[in-house]
Amino acid sequence: MSKVETPESYYRRTLTLSSNDVTRDDRPKTFTLYDREWDLLDEVFAPIYRPSTNVSLDFLDLLEPGRFKWDSMLEMGSGTGLICVTAALAGCGRVVGADINPHAVENTRLNAARHDVGDRVRAVHSDLFAGLGEDERFDVIFWNSNFIWAPEDHEFESPHEHAFLDPGYEAHRRFLEEAPHWTTESGSVLLFFSSTKGDLPGLQRLAVETGRHLNVVRRETIQDGTDMPESEYLLIEVTEAR
Secondary structure, rough: OOOOOOOHHHHHHHHHHHHHHOOOOOOOOOEEEEHHHHEOOOOOOOOOOOOOHHHHHHHOOOOOOOOOOOOHHHHHHOOOOOOHHOOOOOOOOEEEEOOOOOOHHHHHHEEEEEEEEOOOOEEEEEEOOOOOOOOOOEEEEEEEOOOOOOOOOOOOOHHHHHOOOEEEHHHHHHHHHHHHHHHEEEEEEEEEEEEOOOOOHHHHHHHHHHOOEEEEEEEEEEOOOOOOEEEEEEEEEEEOOO
């Protein structure tokens, strides 16, 4: 693109994209991805329209059999449950999918049942960690975050917008503060973020303010489609600053 995009311009663009994704006439009730069929409920982020879920699966080593290494996992913002279910199918013994969108919670449950991993995948309606049991800990916490900055006074018009927008980056602040307290002793906190569409300098400032260190462990640049420019995605490990 010829002009430099700003957080404000991505915010405006995303409002339109979110609305279009849930109202388009060809939005299916089920979709096929990686040779599996998945349920898709209304008001839930559709992986078939955006490539970020594919990159997430790659970053988590879920696209090659035998490479996923964790025994327990918390996915923040589980959406359809595609990542949760794929992790369970890859051998993860305990998976929790948390989402602030109640439609996404039900969608995760449906797809866990569809693929016979309901005994290993639990869907929780939760605003970040608020819906978890106090004693729960995980080998890995993964969040493909709502990295599009939004003004602090943004009012959500649909549950679907939660998949994209974070007013004032308040959710990111809370995630950085709280996530390390929910891992096992050797556990990892992994944040999926776009340096192109997200406010990376803002995230780095939050890390300093919350006493966290951000280490980029994977990165990939892809074409987002006809409605978005080429974008860089990062897998960031969050640790306590020394």
